[in-house]
Amino acid sequence: MTFEELGLGPNTLRAVTESGYTEPTPIQAGAIPKVLQRQDVLGIAQTGTGKTASFTLPMMEILSQGRAKARMPRSLIIEPTRELAAQVAENFEKYSKYHRLSMALLIGGVSFGDQDKKLMQGVDVLICTPGRLLDQYDRGKILMSGVQLLVIDEADRMLDMGFIPDIERIFKMTPFTRQTLFFSATMPAEIQRIVDTFLHQPAKVEVARQATTAKTVSQNLLSLPRNDPKAKRAALRDIMVKEQLKNAILFCNRKKDVDVVAKSLSRHKINAAPIHGDLSQSIRTETLAKFKAGDIRILVASDVAARGLDIPDVSHVLNYDVPFHAEDYVHRIGRTGRAGRKGTAITISTPIDHKALAAIVEMLGQDIPEYHLGKTAKAPAPKTTRKPAPKVKQDSEPKPTRTRKPNPTKSDSKPKKPNKQSKSGSPFGDHMPNFFSQD
Ligand code: AMP
Secondary structure, rough: OOOOHHOOOOOHHHHHOOOOOOOOHHHHHHHHHHHHHHOOEEOOOOOOHHHHHHHHHHHHHEEEEEEEOOOOOOOOEEEOOOHHHHHHHHHHHHOOOOOOOOOEOOOOOHEEEHHHHHHEEEEEEEEEEEHHHHHHHHHOOOOOOOOOOOEEEOOOHHHHOOOOOHHHHHHHOOOOEEEEEEEEEOOHHHHHHHHHOOOOOEEEEEEOOOOOOOOOEEEEEOOOOOOOHHHHHHHHHHHHHHOOOOOEEEEHHHHHHHHHHHHHHHHOOOOOOEEEOOOOOHHHHHHHHHHHHOOOEEEEEEEHHOOOOOOOOOOOEEEEEOOOOOOHHHHHHHOOOHHOOOOEEEEEOOEEEEEEEHHHHHHHHOOOOOOOOOOOOOOOOOOOOOOOOOOOOOOOOOOOOOOOOOOHHHOOOOOOOOOOHOOOOOOOEEEEHHHOOOO
């Protein structure tokens, strides 16, 4: 299958070729013809599958006919986070190079003045987070009656973040005759209900879930015998010495730890910076830009802040904590080994991670090979004579037996109970970063 066969016009094809894409990805091959036929589409796909182009490319074709009126966007792309919205906008600019389409980004942290000016001039595509869109709508700054195309991206993430009521409102505000393109990596019951309620006989395009991780990523597990934060940070530095890593995204389960670890690394003269929801938009944007430019070597991140960010060429992913949700493990390590490059993922586990680790191994259907710090770096020496924590893979090792159950009450990193909105899996539980309220 080629891009030409999908029904895209010459201006789009030229931009696609210049982007270096030679053939459509499965989600693109499945969705683009359906969108061009003006059908509603339910795309079940994750980031990394090329789904952004699967909706933006045919949208450009459709929107190339007609003109935008003041305050009446002709299409909406709704994203759960500011970063994702900004990323989609970047993609859109790249793909629409040879079209005369106007695009505006409506997200928190960006001045109202500029956004409003653009809206006044009329936009073909408005890329936004739900909160900021509704805010502007309620102020009478936007009219929805001209919306022909509505894209809801990362719907399951919207659910995690408690945005479903906003999404329902947006559906109800836009014309019944609109075309809807709806993307979600998973289909929990609540998402299915939304699809059943608001989409009209959608064409379902499902691409294989990345339940298995890319073969280009070598996975490793460093099991520490105790949950001692100091020893953990020391082990982290040892990994960095041993790996001589070019750059890395380092994931922590809690934003509190994102700060602690980033500070600790900086104290040890390691070029690191945090990214999470409590930081201002300008700092997050700047940090991300610096990381992309290679001016920051280690990006210390929380799951939601990093989700979906397309950062090419990351040599390592380090899991400072085993993620609470197995799915996040796949997302995290998917940040490396992209575009056929080799990548390394190293996960640090302590006895309290036993359950989470078991869930990951079950989901992967395979063990994670054990990582040895070796002699080049000093491993944190256990102070007690307790046997080591269980290791997931013991191919070449004698099998240690589990000696004790984790005692989460003693742990300083006890997972917080998820709040109502994060039942389906937000790792932030009841301390959801304010970043995700968007404004
Ligand atoms: P996405 O899932 O939209 O975040 O896309 C993931 C990455 O794949 C981005 O870096 C895109 O630039 C890239 N990409 C999208 N479509 C293609 C394609 N047909 N061939 C190669 N790379 C692509």
